[in-house]
Amino acid sequence: xxxxxSDLNPSSILAExxxxxxxxxxxxxxxxxxxxxxxxxxxxxxxxxxxxxxxIARERLLGHAVxxxxxxxxxxxxxxxxxxxxxxxxxxxxxxxxGTTILHDILAQDPDSRVPNTxxxxxxSPPPEEETFYTDPRIAQCQSIYDAIGNQPDGFKAIxxxxxxxxxxxxxLFADSMVSPLFHNQFRVPGYEDWVDNGADYAxxxxxxxxxxxxxxxxxxxxxxxxxxxxxxWALQNLLAQYPDARIVFxxxxxxxxxxxxxxxxxxxxxxxxxxVDPIEIAADWIPRLAQIANRSxxxxxxxxxxxxxxxxxxxxxxxxxQFKEIERIYEALGLEMTGAGADGMRRYIKNNPKGVHGVxxxxxxxxxxxxxKVREQFAQYIEYFDLKPE
Numbered sequence: 562x563x564x565x566x567s568d569l570n571p572s573s574i575l576a577e578x579x580x581x582x583x584x585x586x587x588x589x590x591x592x593x594x595x596x597x598x599x600x601x602x603x604x605x606x607x608x609x610x611x612x613x614x615x616x617i618a619r620e621r622l623l624g625h626a627v628x629x630x631x632x633x634x635x636x637x638x639x640x641x642x643x644x645x646x647x648x649x650x651x652x653x654x655x656x657x658x659x660g661t662t663i664l665h666d667i668l669a670q671d672p673d674s675r676v677p678n679t680x681x682x683x684x685x686s687p688p689p690e691e692e693t694f695y696t697d698p699r700i701a702q703c704q705s706i707y708d709a710i711g712n713q714p715d716g717f718k719a720i721x722x723x724x725x726x727x728x729x730x731x732x733x734l735f736a737d738s739m740v741s742p743l744f745h746n747q748f749r750v751p752g753y754e755d756w757v758d759n760g761a762d763y764a765x766x767x768x769x770x771x772x773x774x775x776x777x778x779x780x781x782x783x784x785x786x787x788x789x790x791x792x793x794x795w796a797l798q799n800l801l802a803q804y805p806d807a808r809i810v811f812x813x814x815x816x817x818x819x820x821x822x823x824x825x826x827x828x829x830x831x832x833x834x835x836x837x838v839d840p841i842e843i844a845a846d847w848i849p850r851l852a853q854i855a856n857r858s859x860x861x862x863x864x865x866x867x868x869x870x871x872x873x874x875x876x877x878x879x880x881x882x883x884q885f886k887e888i889e890r891i892y893e894a895l896g897l898e899m900t901g902a903g904a905d906g907m908r909r910y911i912k913n914n915p916k917g918v919h920g921v922x923x924x925x926x927x928x929x930x931x932x933x934x935k936v937r938e939q940f941a942q943y944i945e946y947f948d949l950k951p952e
Contacts, residue, residue: 564612566605568619571598578626585630592765593629596739596756597622603750610748614834618748621736624683628737631686632769632776639688645775645782650804651895653789654797655812656855658822660880663914664812665728665789667888670910671903675783679703680725682733685773691781700725730790734773738766742792747830749838751846758850763796767803785897794854797861805867808895814877815952816855816940817926817933820848824931825924844929852939859946871895874947884911 574597579586588594604610604618636642651668653661669676680703681689689697703725735741740761745754774786793800801807824844831838862872873894880887885908892899926933933951937944 564610564615566610566615568615569601569604569622571601574601574619574622574626578623578630581623582627582630582634585634587633588626588629589633589769591769592738592740592762593626594739596753596761597626599756600739600744600750600753603744603753604748607752608748608750609835609837611834611836614748617834621744621747625736625739628683628685632737632773635686635688635776636772639779642688642775642779643772645778647771647774647778647786647804649806649808650774650786650788651808651810651897652793652800652804653787653810653812654793655791655875656794656814656816656819656823656851657791658819658826659791659812659814660875660877661789661791661812662728663884664810664875664880665787666914667884667907667910668787668891669728670906671787671900672906673784673898673900673903674787675778675781675785676728676787677731677734677777678726679723679729679733681777682729685776688776688779689781694781695726728787728789730792731770731788732790732792734770735766735790735792737773738769740766742795746827748834749831754850758795758853763799764802767796767799771803794858797858798864798866801861801867801870804870806869807867808871808897809873810891810895811872811874812877812880813874813947813949815949816852816944817931817936818877818952820844820851820936821924821926821929821931823847823851824929828929840928841930844931848931848936849939852936852943855940855943859942862946876947876949878952881916 571594601622608614608618610618651674653665653668655661665676668674678700680697680700683703683706684699707724732741732743736743740757740763742754742757744750745757778786821844824840824847827843827847828838828840831843871894873891875887875891888907889899891897937951943949
């Protein structure tokens with residue numbers, strides 16, 4: 562039996578978020594309410610939430626609404642934010658489960674890299690300060706949420722470690738515009754995801770993403786932003802329009818492996834919020850979506866939309882073989898300076914975080930009804946373009 566979802570309605574969410582944000586009411590001039598209404602519609606009609614799921618979904622929506630009110634307010638309070646320049650940011654982009662997280666974590670060890678931490682994405686107001694970036698009380702506030710639920714579901718840490726001071730993905734930032742694949746990963750909201758895949762205003766999402774980076778950078782800057790999410794594949798053309806000087810690392814892996822791993826991750830995440838999770842359905846739903854996105858991204862690559870962008874293609878087997886060697890190739894291809902401090906920090910992180918340090922993620926294609934031949938057929942354009950071999 563599904564839980565009562567009457568607490569999930571746009572007017573209630575916005576009213577409580579406004580109260581939590583001290584009475585703020587301005588959501589700004591970029592996308593938000595359309596996505597909020599759509600995700601709530603899917604949460605109430607499709608997600609099969611249990612009682613805990615309703616609480617989690619409501620708190621997630623409230624958090625993003627509060628953030629939105631505060632981003633807009635802070636920009637008015639501190640006009641200098643809008644003059645911040647985001648120059649040549651580095652983006653890690655790829656299908657889920659292709660090494661993007663560990664690559665992001667390694668690059669974060671370079672003191673010249675500015676990686677958005679989970680705590681500042683969750684609680685961005687006021688803008689983080691250089692002097693207190695590692696001691697801000699919001700760190701403990703954020704970490705307490707993970708601690709309260711035993712950090713992660715059983716086995717999740719082996720799949721995707723999380724914590725207040727670990728790097729965070731741009732799909733969490735996107736959710737402050739209410740346009741993000743994050744929601745369909747956490748909850749079963751296929752109707753909403755159809756819109757995210759094919760109808761959302763990504764130009765507006767990326768304009769707000771730029772404003773978010775300006776906000777987070779305004780009092781705590783580094784040489785370059787290092788950002789990541791497979792979610793950028795949804796709208797590469799908009800990323801390049803907003804950041805024409807972007808430096809992008811595309812990560813690639815046999816889709817059979819990445820799709821099976823992603824189905825397993827989604828399966829575990831959704832079980833917290835629903836008592837009716839079908840692993841076969843998860844794979845059958847997500848794989849064609851991700852194949853469409855991957856194949857579509859090939860067309861954007863072929864169009865060479867931004868002559869000022871720098872691109873490097875990283876293949877998972879090469880990364881597994883020698884992580885630091887691949888890091889050196891990335892730095893060379895993107896024109897990044899490798900300092901002694903950066904190299905030492907990244908080498909140390911690689912040494913201290915070998916494969917399996919957080920446990921082993923075990924799964925099989927059979928668990929999710931995945932036919933390898935069918936997956937490769939669905940990803941055919943992408944596989945052929947990058948000459949990907951079966952693992």
